[in-house]
Amino acid sequence: MARQSGPIKFEGSMGNVTFYKHKNGNYYARQKSQISKKRFKNAPEFEGSRCAGYEFGRASHISRLIRHGLVSNLNGIEKLGHSKLTGIIRKVIQSDPISGRGKRKFYLGNYRIMDGLELGKDSVLSILGGKPLISLLDSGKKVNFDFSHLGLIQVPKMDSPITHYSISIFVVKIGEDSEITGEKLEYAFPLANVNQPISGIGSQMLEYIEVKDENQVILTAIGIRFYQEVNGRYFILQENGGVVISGV
Structure with a gap:
């Protein structure tokens, strides 16, 4: 070029x-x-390129599923784009110790390296002062988020004064059988005053219709957005917020 x-x-x-x-x-x-398409698909000298392309395509697909699952909270605050997230997911796929090159799977890799991955402009874990307790129950059919041990949020510095915040929780189920499919669940807690401890929102259970298969991965995430109250109306402060992948 x-x-x-x-x-x-x-x-x-x-x-x-x-x-x-x-x-x-x-x-x-x-x-x-x-190079013709037929030669690329069949010639042994392109085996390495075919394997790399297969795994890259798989990583790109999973990246889109995750971003789609978190889109309601990522809108306007995204820091880690599709290509960077794809690169991280590729590393997870490449860590699969069982399958051969070109056949490696996300669910067999060390997907826990994504735990704590911050996708937004602000660090959610720093704002919350820690992680909620996340539990998979009933063979992965239910996911519980417990915030009862957390205190006040660490309000980030902003040009506009922050009066309220909203916490959202997400679950994205990534399956790898004949096709990669993503099933998402999400829940937004009611607005809370910044002087209200996070523990006040308690806990929330999200539930799938079916239990998790052995070739599926449950990814969880927590998002936060900030608001300003003016004459009894709440305006979202678009310039700040974050989403963190947690408890995978």
């Missing part, structure tokens, strides 16, 4: 060279691949 220079920029193809505009605003030129 070569960057185009000069006052005139091209888009399109000429011979075996393609000219195009990148999303970063720059113009590039690259030579078309001389």
Whole structure:
């Protein structure tokens, strides 16, 4: 790939060279691949590339499922984008000690390395002063979040004064059988005054219809958003908030 220079920029193809505009605003030129799809799919010299592509595609799919499950709280505050999350999930897949390269699975890898992964602008664990107690019950059919041991939130510094906060909890079930599917559960606690201890929200149970299969992974997450009360109305402060993956 070569960057185009000069006052005139091209888009399109000429011979075996393609000219195009990148999303970063720059113009590039690259030579078309001389490798046919059939050869790539079957030739032994491309086995490593095929395996890497398979695992990357799997990681990308799981990343989308997780982000989709957390989208209601990630909106406007996302810090860790799709590509970075995909890279972390790839590491989980590559840690599968049982399957061969190209066949490694997320649920067989060390997915606990994602525990504590902060996705938003603020550190949820620092704001909460710790983790809720998360329990999987009834073979993974039920997930309980217990906040009763936590104190006051650590209010982040913001231009607008924070008067209230809202905590949300999420469960995303990642399955890997014939297809990867994501089943999500979520619950938002009522708004609480910043002077109210987190313990006041107590605990909440989320429940699936069916128990967890052995080839499924339960990922849990906690989100927080902040509000300002003005004349009895509550306005969300879009510039701050966070989501942390916790208790996987």
